[in-house]
Amino acid sequence: MTEPLLHLETLTVQGTPRAMGRAQGEHWRDRIRHFVDVRFAAVDQYCRDRGRAPGAAGILEVGATSMALAAEWDPVGHAEHLGIAEGAGVEPLHLYTATNMTDMRDVLLLPADAEGCSSLLVPAAQAADGRAMGAQTWDLNPTDVDFVVAVHRKPDEGPEAWSVSCVGCLTLMGINAHGLAVGTTNIKTRDARPGVGYLTVLHRLARCADADAASALLEAAPLAGAHTYWLADAERQVEWEASPGKRVKRDAAARALCRTNHCLSDYHVALQGEPTSDSSLQRFEFLSAALEAPALTVDSLKAFFSDRSRGILSVNRYAEDEQGTATNAVFIAVPAARRAYACRGPADRGRWYTLDFGGEG
Numbered sequence: 001m002t003e004p005l006l007h008l009e010t011l012t013v014q015g016t017p018r019a020m021g022r023a024q025g026e027h028w029r030d031r032i033r034h035f036v037d038v039r040f041a042a043v044d045q046y047c048r049d050r051g052r053a054p055g056a057a058g059i060l061e062v063g064a065t066s067m068a069l070a071a072e073w074d075p076v077g078h079a080e081h082l083g084i085a086e087g088a089g090v091e092p093l094h095l096y097t098a099t100n101m102t103d104m105r106d107v108l109l110l111p112a113d114a115e116g117c118s119s120l121l122v123p124a125a126q127a128a129d130g131r132a133m134g135a136q137t138w139d140l141n142p143t144d145v146d147f148v149v150a151v152h153r154k155p156d157e158g159p160e161a162w163s164v165s166c167v168g169c170l171t172l173m174g175i176n177a178h179g180l181a182v183g184t185t186n187i188k189t190r191d192a193r194p195g196v197g198y199l200t201v202l203h204r205l206a207r208c209a210d211a212d213a214a215s216a217l218l219e220a221a222p223l224a225g226a227h228t229y230w231l232a233d234a235e236r237q238v239e240w241e242a243s244p245g246k247r248v249k250r251d252a253a254a255r256a257l258c259r260t261n262h263c264l265s266d267y268h269v270a271l272q273g274e275p276t277s278d279s280s281l282q283r284f285e286f287l288s289a290a291l292e293a294p295a296l297t298v299d300s301l302k303a304f305f306s307d308r309s310r311g312i313l314s315v316n317r318y319a320e321d322e323q324g325t326a327t328n329a330v331f332i333a334v335p336a337a338r339r340a341y342a343c344r345g346p347a348d349r350g351r352w353y354t355l356d357f358g359g360e361g
Contacts, residue, residue, distance in 0.1 A: 005350055005351035006145070006343065006349055006350040007344065008164075010355075011024065011149065011150075013153055014154035014156075016155070016156055017076050017077070017080040017155065018079045018086075020155065021081060021082060021083020021084040022083040022084070022087040023087065024087060024151065024168070025084040025085060025087020025088035025090075027087075028167040029087065029089060031147060032088040032095070032168035033089070036168065040056070040097075042143075043056045043104075047108060052108065056108065059097060060093060060094070060097055062097070063093055063094075064093055065194035066096070066104065066195055067093055067097075067197075069195055069222055070096070073200070073204070074196070077170055077204055080170065081095065081096060081200075088168060090168075099166070099168055100197030100200070102140075102198070103197045103227075104197070104224070106224075106226070107192045107193060107194060107225070116139055116325070117138050117140075117185040117186065117261070118136060118139070118185065118258070118283045118315045119228070119230050120134075120135055120136070120258040121133070121134050121232060121237040121252040121256060121258075122237070122291070123237055123252045123254070123255065124234075126293075127296055129297070131335075132234060133301060133335075134181045134230055134231075134332075135183075135301045136183045136330070137317075137327045137330050138172060138173065138328050138329045138331070139325050139327050140325060141324075141326075144328045145319075147166040149167055150163065150342060150353065158207050159178050160176065161206055162174050162175055162355040164331050164342045170199040170200060170203035171202045173329075174340075175333045175335065175338070175355065176206055176208075178208075179234050179335040180206070180208055180214060180231065180233045180335065181232045181333030181335050182202050182232075183229070183331060185260065186227055187226045187227060187243075187261055187262065187272075188226055190271045193224065193244050195222045195244055196222050196223060196224060197224050198223075201221055201227075202229070205217060205218060210236065211232060215240065218240055218242060219240075222244070223243065223244045225244070226241075226243035227242060228241050228259050230259070236251075237251075237257075238250065238252065241265050241268055245267075246267050246268065248264075256296070257291075258288055258291055260279075261277070262276035262284070279312075279313050282313035286307065286309070287315060290307075302341075302347055302352070316346050318346060326346070328344070329342065329343065329344055330342065330343050330347045330350065338356060340354075340356070341355070
């Protein structure tokens with residue numbers, strides 16, 4: 001019997017940042033509390049499995065320093081975070097540390113990179129309809145799939161926006177009404193330090209008017225850990241390989257780009273904490289070849305993200321692969337249309353939803 005497709009729950013919030021946060025916290029109160037507990041339990045075991053006898057002891061100290069920096073760097077995003085914590089009845093520090101756990105954890109230790117996402121950027125010249133695309137899978141703990149949601153923000157000030165993330169979290173991947181889309185994949189370098197968590201960074205970038213404005217903010221951000229960030233508007237599609245010590249830019253103007261979870265720049269390769277995993281290499285190889293095709297469409301990208309041709313090393317990752325990582329959500333943005341498509345779970349197991357702002361794109 002065919003299993004039913006996974007449903008993606010959506011919630012519309014509006015008003016001030018604090019009010020939008022409070023609405024999320026109240027709506028998902030029990031799930032947010034459970035999510036925080038799951039994240040802390042997972043990171044403690046993760047640290048112990050890698051030989052850190054006190055487990056995740058000390059991670060809240062890292063979180064406290066990082067949250068203070070985030071409050072200064074993006075007061076608007078911090079206000080929404082405080083509202084979420086207030087609505088859910090959880091400590092803001094615990095929520096910040098849990099939701100930005102990959103950065104906070106990397107300050108304590110550099111784990112193996114079996115986890116991580118796959119992203120791609122398609123310039124207008126390679127798109128069948130002449131409209132550029134930015135897209136990714138979001139892969140992490142298999143249990144996180146239970147907490148994936150989409151939030152439609154209608155703020156009193158700033159652009160309307162959609163984000164796909166977990167309950168209690170700020171933006172992980174999203175698109176705003178200006179037509180700017182953002183997303184990320186995880187990389188790991190040895191210069192991790194207390195700083196602004198990646199969800200705060202993405203949440204702030206998602207309020208920018210275009211990729212150039214977002215790039216300028218990212219270049220100056222006091223980052224906590226290393227990630228790649230992709231930024232796509234109708235005209236520009238760029239990716240930043242970004243660590244606390246350096247930002248390296250790749251531009252998709254001439255040809256499509258992809259990314260998995262290993263460093264590409266010489267600077268970051270020298271700082272990479274662990275050898276590149278077979279998973280990251282295989283996914284990168286598959287997407288690089290797939291993106292040579294002309295006339296790409298949204299359906300093309302859905303097919304790439306559904307591919308299982310390399311088994312457990314495929315872009316499409318299942319919980320039953322027992323690799324400690326699974327695809328929890330997929331996101332495809334078409335900035336010129338001010339529209340995105342998203343599903344919860346793997347691309348072939350989730351029901352696809354259209355996220356837009358009304359009207360014709």
